[in-house]
Amino acid sequence: xxxxxxxxxxxxxxxxxxxxxxxxxxxxxxxxxxxxxxxxxxxxxxxxxxxxxxxxxxxxxxxxxxxxxxxxxxxxxxxxxxxxxxxxxxxxxxxxxxxxxxxxxxxxxxxxxxxxxxxxxxxxxxxxxxxxxxxxxxxxxxxxxxxxxxxxxxxxxxxxxxxxxxxxxxxxxxxxxxxxxxx
Numbered sequence: 001x002x003x004x005x006x007x008x009x010x011x012x013x014x015x016x017x018x019x020x021x022x023x024x025x026x027x028x029x030x031x032x033x034x035x036x037x038x039x040x041x042x043x044x045x046x047x048x049x050x051x052x053x054x055x056x057x058x059x060x061x062x063x064x065x066x067x068x069x070x071x072x073x074x075x076x077x078x079x080x081x082x083x084x085x086x087x088x089x090x091x092x093x094x095x096x097x098x099x100x101x102x103x104x105x106x107x108x109x110x111x112x113x114x115x116x117x118x119x120x121x122x123x124x125x126x127x128x129x130x131x132x133x134x135x136x137x138x139x140x141x142x143x144x145x146x147x148x149x150x151x152x153x154x155x156x157x158x159x160x161x162x163x164x165x166x167x168x169x170x171x172x173x174x175x176x177x178x179x180x181x182x183x
Contacts, residue, residue, distance in 0.1 A: 016057070016062050017057060019065055019068060020053060020056060020057045020068070022065070023053075023065060023068055023069055023072060024053050027069060027072060027073075028049060028053075031049045031052070031072065031073065031076045032045050032046050032049050033045075034073070034076060034077070034080070035048050035049055035076055035077075035079070035080045038077075038080040038081070038084065039080050039083055039084055039087075044083065045080070048076065048079045048080060048083060049076055051079065052072060052075045052076045052079055053072065055075065056068065056071060056072055056075065089142050090119060092141075092142070093122070093141050093142055117179070118176065118179065118180075121175060121176055121179035122172060122175075122176060124175070125171060125172045125175035125176065126138075126168075126172065128171065128175070129167075129168055129171060132154065132164065133164045133167055133168050134168065135154075136150055136154065136161055136164040136165060136168070137164065137165055137168035137169075137172075139153070140161075140165050141165075147161045147162060147165075
């Protein structure tokens with residue numbers, strides 16, 4: 001007699017966490033290699049893969065091991081793509097706020113740490129803005145919408161949009177200047 005987990009004899013059934021644990025042991029290195037090739041950062045790739053496994057485990061969807069494996073690979077690929085997109089958006093946003101010498105394509109660990117700290121400071125600065133001002137700034141600087149489109153979306157004038165963007169820029173630049181002087 002064969003049990004649902006594919007073993008013969010007995011009534012031992014594997015739990016969902018056992019299935020995911022076995023998939024983790026069998027596929028983690030390959031998934032990390034795949035993600036590393038896409039994002040070119042081993043540490044971040046390891047974090048992404050671990051997050052993917054945790055999401056699949058907590059998702060509670062009990063699928064056969066082979067289907068779960070396909071889900072893991074697709075999820076890791078999608079997470080790598082999303083990481084790359086958000087990194088590109090952050091770099092573009094930082095490039096518009098920080099002096100050119102602070103944003104470099106080839107960075108060492110020290111510069112990477114500085115960049116992460118600057119991003120945290122930028123997140124904190126954006127968190128201090130009013131929700132409308134923050135939304136307008138992100139619509140313009142991250143999503144690239146025109147001032148006219150933003151004005152229509154918020155039901156305000158183009159002049160008001162420009163004022164919100166200027167206010168957000170001044171605030172972020174001041175906050176980041178304070179951050180740089182503290183570090």
